[in-house]
Amino acid sequence: MDNSWILGLVGTLLSFILLRKSLRARINRSRYRSPLPLGTLGWPLIGETFEFISCAYSDHPESFMDKRRLMYGKVFKSHIFGNPTIISTDAEVSKFILQSDAKVFVPFYPISITELMGKSSILLINGSLQRRVHGLIGSFFKSPHLKAQITQDMQKYMQESMDTWKDNHLIYIQDETKNITFQVLVKTLISLEPGKEMEFLNQIFQEFIAGLISLPVKIPGSQLYRSLQAKKRMVMLVHEIIQDRRRSNSRNSRVPRDVLDVFLSDTSEQLTDELLSDNMIDLMIPGKDSVPLLITLAIKYLSDSPIALHQFKEENMKLKRQKSKLGESLCWSDYMDLQFTQNVLTETLRLGNIIIGVMRKAMKDVEIKGYLIPKGWCALTYFRSIHLDEQHYDRPYQFNPWRWQDKDTGSCNFTPFGGGQRLCPGLDLARLEASIFLHHFVTQFRWVAEDDSVINFPTVRLKNRMPVRIQRRFNVMHDPLSLSLSFIVECGFPLEGNEDESNSVTKGTKTERCSFKEDKP
Ligand code: HEM
Numbered sequence: 001m002d003n004s005w006i007l008g009l010v011g012t013l014l015s016f017i018l019l020r021k022s023l024r025a026r027i028n029r030s031r032y033r034s035p036l037p038l039g040t041l042g043w044p045l046i047g048e049t050f051e052f053i054s055c056a057y058s059d060h061p062e063s064f065m066d067k068r069r070l071m072y073g074k075v076f077k078s079h080i081f082g083n084p085t086i087i088s089t090d091a092e093v094s095k096f097i098l099q100s101d102a103k104v105f106v107p108f109y110p111i112s113i114t115e116l117m118g119k120s121s122i123l124l125i126n127g128s129l130q131r132r133v134h135g136l137i138g139s140f141f142k143s144p145h146l147k148a149q150i151t152q153d154m155q156k157y158m159q160e161s162m163d164t165w166k167d168n169h170l171i172y173i174q175d176e177t178k179n180i181t182f183q184v185l186v187k188t189l190i191s192l193e194p195g196k197e198m199e200f201l202n203q204i205f206q207e208f209i210a211g212l213i214s215l216p217v218k219i220p221g222s223q224l225y226r227s228l229q230a231k232k233r234m235v236m237l238v239h240e241i242i243q244d245r246r247r248s249n250s251r252n253s254r255v256p257r258d259v260l261d262v263f264l265s266d267t268s269e270q271l272t273d274e275l276l277s278d279n280m281i282d283l284m285i286p287g288k289d290s291v292p293l294l295i296t297l298a299i300k301y302l303s304d305s306p307i308a309l310h311q312f313k314e315e316n317m318k319l320k321r322q323k324s325k326l327g328e329s330l331c332w333s334d335y336m337d338l339q340f341t342q343n344v345l346t347e348t349l350r351l352g353n354i355i356i357g358v359m360r361k362a363m364k365d366v367e368i369k370g371y372l373i374p375k376g377w378c379a380l381t382y383f384r385s386i387h388l389d390e391q392h393y394d395r396p397y398q399f400n401p402w403r404w405q406d407k408d409t410g411s412c413n414f415t416p417f418g419g420g421q422r423l424c425p426g427l428d429l430a431r432l433e434a435s436i437f438l439h440h441f442v443t444q445f446r447w448v449a450e451d452d453s454v455i456n457f458p459t460v461r462l463k464n465r466m467p468v469r470i471q472r473r474f475n476v477m478h479d480p481l482s483l484s485l486s487f488i489v490e491c492g493f494p495l496e497g498n499e500d501e502s503n504s505v506t507k508g509t510k511t512e513r514c515s516f517k518e519d520k521p
Pocket residue numbers: 107122123130134137185283284286287290291294354355358359415416417418419421422423424425426427429430
C-alpha cells in the first residue's frame with residue numbers, strides 16, 4: 001500500500017504546528033517593548049562555551065565579559081554550557097534577578113551538581129519550603145549563642161593545629177584552613193567532635209566534592225559515580241545521627257546545640273529525613289571551600305601588601321594586649337569589631353570573587369531595564385565583572401582595604417554573598433571564622449609566603465595551596481623591642497644576623513614590595 005499521502009499529511013501537520021509555535025512566540029515577544037540583549041549565540045550546540053572556559057582558566061576570567069561589554073553593553077546574550085543565556089554585568093539588572101522569587105527565576109546548576117546535591121537541597125528547592133529552611137538556618141547562624149560556640153571551637157581546633165607547627169617549616173594555609181573550618185562546621189551542624197568518625201567523614205566528603213563539577217556521566221569508574229557513592233555513605237552516617245537524636249529526644253532541650261536540633265524542633269512536618277541529610281551534607285561545603293578560600297586569599301593579599309599587613313597586625317596586637325591586660329579571653333564580638341580586619345575581609349571578598357556569580361533560569365518572559373530575558377533562558381549574574389568595574393571601584397585590581405573606610409558594603413555593587421531571598425545565611429559565620437584564624441595567625445607568627453597564584457576555574461583556589469614558611473613570634477606582651485621592630489620586619493628588611501626571621505612578604509619580591517607607598521590610596 002502507498003503510504004506516501006500519510007507521510008505527506010504528517011509532514012504538513014508538523015510544519016503547521018512548528019509554524020504556529022514560532023508565530024505564537026513571535027506574537028508573544030512583540031507584546032514586549034524590550035528587545036533581546038545584543039550578543040551572539042556562537043556555534044550550534046556548543047555556543048560560546050569553549051571561549052568562556054578558556055577565559056575562565058586564565059588570570060582574567062572576566063575577559064570573556066569585557067570583550068562583549070565593549071561590543072554589546074553590560075547585558076548581553078550568549079550560549080554557554082548548552083543553554084541560551086543572558087549574562088548580566090550590570091549591578092541593577094543583577095539585583096533585580098537576585099531579588100526575584102521562584103515564579104520568575106529559579107536556581108540553575110550543572111547536572112553534576114543537581115545529581116549530587118539531591119532534590120531536597122536548599123540550593124534546589126523553591127517557594128515556601130526554601131524560605132522555611134533558609135529562615136531556620138539563617139536565624140540559628142545569627143544567634144549570639146552559636147557565635148560564642150563557634151568562637152570557642154575555632155580557637156580550640158586552630159590552636160591545636162598551630163601548636164604542631166614548627167619554626168622554619170612550610171605550612172600550606174589552604175590545607176590547614178580546610179581542615180579547621182570543616183571541623184568547626186561539622187560540629188555546628190551535627191555536633192560531631194574531631195575523632196575517627198570525623199576523619200571518615202572528611203575522607204568521603206573529599207570524594208563527594210570532587211564530583212561537583214564533573215562530566216554528567218554516571219557509569220562505574222566515572223568521577224560522578226564515585227562521588228554519588230560517597231554521598232550515599234555520608235547520608236547513611238548522617239541518617240544514623242538523625243535517628244539517634246530522635247530517640248534521645250534531645251530536641252526537647254530549649255537551646256538547640258546544632259543545626260540538626262534546629263531542624264528537628266521544626267513542627268511544620270515539611271522537613272523529611274531526606275531533606276535533613278541532604279542539607280546537612282550541602283552545608284558542609286562552605287567549610288571545605290569558601291571559608292578556607294577567604295582566609296587563604298586574605299593571607300595572600302596581605303603578604304603582597306606590607307603596609308596593609310602592618311596595620312592589620314597592629315590592630316590585632318592591640319586587641320590581644322588589651323585582653324591580656326584585663327585577663328579576658330576574646331569573644332566573638334571582639335573579632336567582629338576589628339574595623340580594619342573587617343575591611344581586609346571585605347576587600348578580599350571583592351577582589352577574590354570566591355563565587356564568581358550565580359545562575360538562574362527564567363520561568364517566564366521577563367523585562368528588566370529595557371532588556372528581555374525569554375522564558376526558559378538562563379541568566380548569569382556575573383559578580384566578578386561588577387566587583388572589578390572601575391566605574392564602581394577606583395583602581396579595581398589593587399588590593400586596597402582602605403577603600404572601605406567610609407564605604408557601604410550593602411550596595412548592589414558588592415554582592416559576594418548574593419542577595420534577595422537566597423542571600424547567603426552563612427555570611428556572618430564566614431567573617432567570624434576568618435577573623436579568628438587571621439587574628440591568631442598574625443599575632444603568633446611571622447611568615448614568608450612562597451610564590452603562588454590564584455586559579456579561578458572551576459572553583460577559586462591557590463595553585464600551590466599557599467605555602468608559607470613560618471616563624472613563631474616572640475611573646476610580644478613582654479617584648480617591646482619586637483613591637484618597635486615589627487614595622488621594619490613587615491617591610492621585608494632582614495633583621496641583622498637573622499635572615500630567616502626577616503619578613504612576612506612574598507618570597508623573591510622583597511624590593512618591589514618595599515616601595516609600598518603606592519599601595520596606599
Ligand atoms: C566566604 C564564604 C562564603 C561565600 C563567598 C558564600 C557565598 C554565597 C552565595 C553567593 C550564595 C548565593 C547563591 C544563590 O543565590 O544561588 C550563597 C548561598 C548559601 N550559602 Fe554561602 N557563602 C559563604 C559561606 C557560607 C557558610 C559559612 C555557610 C554555612 C554553612 C553558607 C551557606 C549557604 C547556604 C545554605 C546558601 C543557600 C541559601 C539559599 O539558597 O536559600 N555559606 N553563599
